[in-house]
Amino acid sequence: MKNQESSGQPNILLTRREFIKLGLTAGGAGLIAACAPVGAPVAAPTASSGQVAPSPVATAGADTSVLKVGIGESADWLSPNMTNRSPSFSVYYAMFESLAWNDRFTGEVKPMLAKSWKVLDDKVTWELDLQEGVKFHNGEDFDAESVKVTFDYLLNDKPPDTPYQRVQTATLDRVEIVDKYKVRLITQKPYVIFPRIFNEVYIYPAKHFAKVGPEGFAAEPVGTGKYRLTQWDKGVKTVLEKFDGHWGWGGKALINQLEFRGYPEDATRVAALKAREADIIQGLPPDDAEGIKAEGLNVQWTPLAQAMVLLMDTKQDSPLKNKLVRQALSYGIDVDSLIKNVMLGYGEKLNGQVLPKSVFGYNPNLQPYPYDPDKAKQLLKDAGFGDGLSLDFDISQGRYTKQKEVNEAIAGQLAKIGVKTNINLLEWGVFVDKLFVKGTPTPLNYIGWNYFSAFDADFVLPRYVSTSPFFPAAPKQMDDLLAQSEAEFDVKKREQLIHQFTEVMRDEAPSVFLFQAPDVFGVNPRVQNFKPTPDNGIHFEEMTVTT
């Protein structure tokens, strides 16, 4: 063969036409291959596993009803004891159950997988009698072994999320099996609110978990809840189907299938509701509420068990160490106006305390600070700041509803009483680092204290004692009252101690108590009996859909 190079011709492997043909063929084949479903949806590890085709809408109570739920982010974390992420709360509530249930409206601890419990005389051993006849979605029995395997996982692996934090706070030491339906959970120290922790830990099936391990369980989650996982397209949708073998706790599941989709962008989520692609959307921006109603759709909302406060740093040598200055800020902020004009009515004012109404320990006798800018100015003058003062103000981004607008309004209100604020917009991770890790908060910080799923005052009040970096100026009385409440097993007496604590706290005003954050939903009228709850999730019991 003639040597092309020696003849001066280029050594081309392909001609232009051959390359174009090859390219088009490869591109076409690639496009067809790419259009195929990628990473086939995970089927649930149940006896009847397999994908279930979406069912057409039917009348209430029918077997083929489907409810489509739009949430802010795809529910990609279904191992609730490993990763307790809020996008998945609604799915957790449907799929999993705990030993006890904290009532979302009364704060009362009610039996769930444990039918009763008591603390023994040593005050560290909690003995629980378990429900019998409960099945997991994969057919396994719920029993003492399930409880032990679940809590042992937390104690051994210490996953860095809320369930283990709670267990660690409770100083849980070990779990002992007494018999098939009786266990003992032993703590290192008395922890009076231990039953409240039960709701934070979702019970896993012993055999399945032992077989697949934590990572395997994250891929194949199984619970005892009213719904089981049937399809899981990570990043796209999560589909649950009614579990016919449910043991009957709580209300009835009347909808056959639940489909959860993540819509990170607010405008897209709202559009999905308007286009009737979603039946319920969570996290409806208040600004879009009227537009939703104009389309013949409904808006429902609830105050969350999340207290939005202006946290004041009293640790540094700052004006806020002076109680008069802190009270001045409390009088100088018009919370009613914030709720009405910025939150557009979606929010509930905190009543002079950091506890929302649905949390155990809420004091019904306290009143919020009234808006009184003249009194605020007088207090500042009495504190020696008659000429005003300047404070740095940290706000995180993208975390709370309308946080930028609320805080700009707060800055404006404070300016009227002579308090100039320098707002710093921080990315959430930087904000957390500064506030919780380095312990170097700026004088003012806007934050929401969560109480779900525990719904108890003890999950926030310890931040307001002298040993806490958030309120080192706390008077000894507050330290003593909290310590007493944490040692008091009598529920009524404990409640009284907490009430006394909150009364002192109101006077001390370590934070400006603003409002409970709202959870706003857009709802298609075909959805019946939807009751929003303050725990940042949706509960589907007794809910139906009509045609």
Added chain:
Amino acid sequence: MSTYWAKRFLRSLIILILVTGLVFVLVRLLGDPAALLLGQNATPERLVEVRKQLGLDQPMWVQFVQYLMSLMRGDFGKSLAYGTPAIEILANRFPNTVLLSVVGLGLALIPSIVLGVLAAVKRGTALDSFLLAVATLGQAMPSFWLGIMLILIFSVQLRLLPTSGKDSIQSILLPALTLSAIFVGRFTLILRASVIEVLQQDYVRTARSKGLNERAILFRHALANAILPFVTIVGMSFGQLLGGAVITETVFAWPGVGFLAVQAVNNRDFSVVQACVIVLAVCIMVCNLAVDLLYPVIDPRIARA
């Protein structure tokens, strides 16, 4: 020739190691993932414990060496947020990004070639001005705004297409259209400039003086010579797209790499961020290589040189 490819491979490997090192250091400058994981529950003792669990208590150079060794085993580490191997999460999302990139670019190619050539041929006329305005608008239009507009029109008002997600072939149309609008603008302007330059060359004047008609001049001679910059920009754009079109993916809830990467940065999910950047670097290198391979096919003079 083999020496050329060997050198090229070695250079690519060095670049990859440098990119890995750079992203390794940069993500650790973002902040403490332990703090973010623990959030409001962070206590000093727990922070120390979690950092140890995550291997973050080691000196950075030790962590880097361990990471390189695990990379050689194909282990990109475990996602802090998901609790599963980072590469699995990426493998689940990456094909979606490839699909969106291919369709988005594909939808942009033909219109931009037509518009670019037309604008060049009609240079200086009202049509050219109009096409320039359209191309500039396409580039200037925020993808966020365009995406939402398309959803409102085609999904909410007309109920023709889904708002978002990845359920069917229809789901890709709106996000792909959003992407293509930006690229049509960019590609049109590049091709127009390139064709104009070629049409001013001596050999084109010679072809005209020989009596060749304009269509033959354009399609048989000019376009082939003007296409090189166009191919370069298309290749580079594709490589960039493989890193994920974050805004488009967010607006359309398209489960791709872009949105995953942003979430991972926000969550300080080191493993996922590193995996995304390394895979993207490889993709860009592959795209550059593909473009380099295309050059001699398009222009044999390059092969001779």
